[in-house]
Amino acid sequence: MKVLVPVKRVLDYNLKVRVKPDGSGVDLSNLKMSINPFCEIAVEEAVRMKEGGGGHAAGAATEVIAVSIGPDQAQETIRNALAIGADRGILVKADGEVEPLAVAKILKGVIDAEKPDLVILGKQAIDDDSNQTGQMLAALLGWPQATFASKVVLHGGKATVTREVDGGLQTIDVELPAIITSDLRLNEPRYASLPNIMKAKKKPIDVKAPADFGVDTTPRLKVVKTAEPGKRAGGVKVKSAGELVGKLKEAGVI
Amino acid sequence: MAVLVVAEHDNASVKDATNKVVSAAKAMGGDVDVLVAGSNAGAAAAAAAKIEGVRKVLHADGATLAKQMAEPLEALIAPLMANYDAVLFPASTTGKNAAPRVAAKLDVMQVSGVIGVEGADTFVRPIYAGNAIITVKDEQPKKVLTVQPTAFKAAGEGGGAAVETVAAPGGPFKAAFVSEEMAKSDRPELASAKRVVSGGRALGSSEEFNRVLEPLADKLGAAVGASRAAVDAGYAPNDYQVGQTGKVVAPELYVAVGISGAIQHLAGMKDSKVIVAINKDEEAPIFQIADYGLVADYKAAVPELMDELTKAGV
Numbered sequence: 001m002k003v004l005v006p007v008k009r010v011l012d013y014n015l016k017v018r019v020k021p022d023g024s025g026v027d028l029s030n031l032k033m034s035i036n037p038f039c040e041i042a043v044e045e046a047v048r049m050k051e052g053g054g055g056h057a058a059g060a061a062t063e064v065i066a067v068s069i070g071p072d073q074a075q076e077t078i079r080n081a082l083a084i085g086a087d088r089g090i091l092v093k094a095d096g097e098v099e100p101l102a103v104a105k106i107l108k109g110v111i112d113a114e115k116p117d118l119v120i121l122g123k124q125a126i127d128d129d130s131n132q133t134g135q136m137l138a139a140l141l142g143w144p145q146a147t148f149a150s151k152v153v154l155h156g157g158k159a160t161v162t163r164e165v166d167g168g169l170q171t172i173d174v175e176l177p178a179i180i181t182s183d184l185r186l187n188e189p190r191y192a193s194l195p196n197i198m199k200a201k202k203k204p205i206d207v208k209a210p211a212d213f214g215v216d217t218t219p220r221l222k223v224v225k226t227a228e229p230g231k232r233a234g235g236v237k238v239k240s241a242g243e244l245v246g247k248l249k250e251a252g253v254i
Numbered sequence: 255m256a257v258l259v260v261a262e263h264d265n266a267s268v269k270d271a272t273n274k275v276v277s278a279a280k281a282m283g284g285d286v287d288v289l290v291a292g293s294n295a296g297a298a299a300a301a302a303a304k305i306e307g308v309r310k311v312l313h314a315d316g317a318t319l320a321k322q323m324a325e326p327l328e329a330l331i332a333p334l335m336a337n338y339d340a341v342l343f344p345a346s347t348t349g350k351n352a353a354p355r356v357a358a359k360l361d362v363m364q365v366s367g368v369i370g371v372e373g374a375d376t377f378v379r380p381i382y383a384g385n386a387i388i389t390v391k392d393e394q395p396k397k398v399l400t401v402q403p404t405a406f407k408a409a410g411e412g413g414g415a416a417v418e419t420v421a422a423p424g425g426p427f428k429a430a431f432v433s434e435e436m437a438k439s440d441r442p443e444l445a446s447a448k449r450v451v452s453g454g455r456a457l458g459s460s461e462e463f464n465r466v467l468e469p470l471a472d473k474l475g476a477a478v479g480a481s482r483a484a485v486d487a488g489y490a491p492n493d494y495q496v497g498q499t500g501k502v503v504a505p506e507l508y509v510a511v512g513i514s515g516a517i518q519h520l521a522g523m524k525d526s527k528v529i530v531a532i533n534k535d536e537e538a539p540i541f542q543i544a545d546y547g548l549v550a551d552y553k554a555a556v557p558e559l560m561d562e563l564t565k566a567g568v
């Protein structure tokens with residue numbers, strides 16, 4: 001079984017983004033970029049399908065391909081995935097903002113060429129917080145989807161997936177080929193070892209362009225303003241539970 | 255202009271999120287219809303018809319819609335869009351699951367997690383865990399939005415819209431429901447509760463989490479939430495997670511117990527009206543956004559708070 005894992009390069013989750021003073025966007029210059037945490041979880045799951053672990057038999061996956069759509073530096077993100085254990089990478093080089101719809105269209109092109117049996121994506125990228133790409137890709141391919149996965153069991157051409165939903169947990173069966181998107185509790189990604197980081201440097205990365213898949217990446221939505229969120233007025237420290245209850249009464253919330 | 259709102263419902267009743275998304279739809283101008291897609295959902299359709307300002311309710315009923323899975327919702331909604339300029343889903347797990355499928359089918363880019371509507375084609379939404387707020391212009395012929403219900407006031411009751419039946423999609427679909435484990439609780443729902451009591455990693459175990467937070471939640475009539483760390487450690491179930499990648503809440507009162515206040519957590523609760531933080535570390539970032547901060551060990555502070563609430567007649 002061939003597994004494809006799209007990965008996105010984003011601002012590191014420990015860092016707080018800065019809004020440009022003129023409201024024209026966010027300033028990412030000189031900030032550390034990393035693999036989107038949800039994508040990292042997706043890679044880990046795919047690699048476990050290959051190596052065994054996390055409830056998967058070794059060899060369930062025979063090849064894991066990491067794909068990124070982004071600038072040249074997105075090669076580093078792919079190397080990240082290769083260090084976790086993916087076998088090879090594909091970079092679809094695109095500078096500037098590429099919206100989820102265009103990403104899904106490019107991925108469809110990659111999938112038409114690679115014919116994987118399973119695609120695992122992160123449920124959301126922590127930069128634009130869209131939570132769209134996996135679902136859009138599923139619709140474009142006419143595949144079933146299992147989003148927000150916290151557990152995946154493969155068996156006989158199907159995946160049984162436990163999903164984190166508003167009221168609790170839901171389990172569904174999807175026929176392969178299918179799209180799965182990872183939630184936080186699907187697994188805990190490993191730290192790549194130094195030898196594996198070295199090995200990853202030698203794994204092949206193919207470079208393509210959106211035009212190779214006939215996709216126009218011009219954004220559909222126009223961002224007219226980027227602003228700082230409203231600031232909360234600074235609060236006060238209370239000395240005791242008694243004072244706290246007094247304040248809450250004053251505020252009219254109890 | 256005509257806008258379709260996809261109702262959040264459990265077949266028997268519509269959730270408050272529906273009324274809030276109707277308000278967002280009204281702010282776009284034009285006619286607002288509500289779609290109730292479910293199984294034996296007549297009661298929910300009747301309830302949706304009572305929401306103020308709704309022109310009509312579309313009711314699709316069938317076995318394929320019983321669990322409101324993404325594939326049948328796409329098959330139902332994409333063709334309905336011939337009659338609408340926009341479709342709005344609540345940013346619930348059901349809405350987030352289905353909306354992008356509809357958008358891709360219509361070849362449009364979706365606007366996710368809308369917190370403000372500035373006319374028919376201009377929307378406000380947070381990015382980077384709410385650390386930046388963007389205003390986007392969407393001039394596509396069809397618009398697909400998910401709406402953060404907490405950002406809108408609920409439309410009132412008292413309407414009397416007609417209910418029209420539409421056919422449920424036949425299937426079969428390549429995804430099938432197997433089972434679910436839904437939390438049963440008499441407490442208010444986290445997403446729409448007026449008061450929320452949340453616990454973090456400090457609680458240390460699920461026994462301690464329940465022992466400390468449940469009585470306080472019961473006393474305040476509050477829902478219980480948690481940080482990701484508390485959920486990951488198994489102190490609280492997954493659907494308690496508040497934050498960037500969990501639930502967004504905006505109650506009148508949010509009490510954070512033993513939560514440090516990471517940006518990912520703040521993204522889910524910083525629009526609460528009054529925030530209380532109980533944390534033994536006075537440097538904890540949660541104090542920067544808390545209206546009232548109590549620097550204390552929760553082990554002593556929560557029982558004291560219970561006593562003081564009792565004294566105050568709560």
Ligand SMILES: Cc1cc2nc3c(=O)[nH]c(=O)nc-3n(C[C@H](O)[C@H](O)[C@H](O)COP(=O)(O)OP(=O)(O)OC[C@H]3O[C@@H](n4cnc5c(N)ncnc54)[C@H](O)[C@@H]3O)c2cc1C
Pocket residue numbers: 013037038126453454455456480481482483484495496497498499500501511512513514515516517518519522532533534535538550551552553
């Ligand atoms: C991709 C991604 C998505 C994420 N999404 C979310 C999300 O949606 N929601 C979320 O919450 N987090 C999320 N996180 C995690 C987030 O970054 C933090 O790790 C998490 O919120 C920390 O939880 P916490 O505050 O309970 O734990 P900690 O940060 O460990 O804080 C525990 C606090 O308890 C205090 N404390 C300890 N003992 C006591 C005591 N006896 N009395 C009083 N106080 C005490 C400590 O001083 C400390 O401030 C996400 C992270 C990533 C990478």
